[in-house]
Amino acid sequence: MANGNDRDDARNRTDGGTSRLFNAEPLVTLFRRLAFLFCVVALGLTIHARAQEQRGNNRPTVEVSLVSVEPRQISPGVPRGEAAAIVTVQLFHTPLATEQTVAVNVGNYSTEPAEGVVVTYEPTSRIVHLPPSPSGVVVTTFKIMKSDIGSAAKAKVVIWASATKPSSGVRVINSDPGLSNHQAVIVIERAR
Numbered sequence: 589m590a591n592g593n594d595r596d597d598a599r600n601r602t603d604g605g606t607s608r609l610f611n612a613e614p615l616v617t618l619f620r621r622l623a624f625l626f627c628v629v630a631l632g633l634t635i636h637a638r639a640q641e642q643r644g645n646n647r648p649t650v651e652v653s654l655v656s657v658e659p660r661q662i663s664p665g666v667p668r669g670e671a672a673a674i675v676t677v678q679l680f681h682t683p684l685a686t687e688q689t690v691a692v693n694v695g696n697y698s699t700e701p702a703e704g705v706v707v708t709y710e711p712t713s714r715i716v717h718l719p720p721s722p723s724g725v726v727v728t729t730f731k732i733m734k735s736d737i738g739s740a741a742k743a744k745v746v747i748w749a750s751a752t753k754p755s756s757g758v759r760v761i762n763s764d765p766g767l768s769n770h771q772a773v774i775v776i777e778r779a780r
Contacts, residue, residue: 650690650718651762653680653725655749657732657772663779664737671731673774675709677749679726681718681758688718688758690751694730697748697771704738705776707745718758735776742777 655677662672677692693713699705710731718726737743748765764770 647757647759648682648684648688649761650679650681650688650751650754650758651760652677652692652749652751652767652770654678654769655694655747655772657747657774660773661775661777662732662735664735664776671710671733672735673732675730675732675747675749675772677728677730679716679718679728679751681724681726683722684718684720684758686720686757689715689755690718690758690760691753692716692728692749692751694747694749697746697765699746700744701738701740704736704740705743705745706734706736707747707774707776708733708735732774737776737778742775745774745776747772747774 655675657673657675659673675694677694679690679692681688691713692715694709695712696705696707710733712730714728714730716726716728735745748771750763750765750770751760752763754760
């Protein structure tokens with residue numbers, strides 16, 4: 589049988605024992621240390637990412653510097669196999685120690701009228717090799733093989749060019765096709 593003292597001990601353990609048995613202080617300290625470590629790791633990753641970005645910004649650059657089209661006015665439709673016009677894209681690059689590559693793309697930026705105008709480029713994209721050299725210019729061309737202006741008598745086409753997919757040793761800058769040096773205009777008009 590339990591004596592009176594045993595009951596008092598049991599009461600003490602159940603009434604006040606929980607505060608003595610469970611001390612939250614070590615868990616709070618552990619969570620604080622984990623939060624601190626998380627902040628240190630996050631800061632380290634941020635510093636590492638910025639260093640990588642700055643290293644990437646030190647790579648040579650390439651950009652579309654000029655787009656032109658000749659002739660500037662054509663008639664819709666072209667005899668098979670002949671180009672109606674030639675689109676010339678000029679790329680400017682900073683000094684390159686090794687050969688690099690970049691994809692150059694052409695297409696319609698806008699047309700007037702907005703519908704019914706079709707221009708076929710050949711090719712629409714190509715890989716251009718940038719030779720090791722001081723700052724320089726590389727030129728590539730695309731053909732306009734055919735055009736259709738639907739029922740319109742005349743159409744205006746704004747052609748754009750862009751540089752994409754650079755090799756690892758070069759980076760593309762000023763890649764917005766809306767920039768004026770990325771565009772050329774051709775007029776397609778029916779013969780009268």
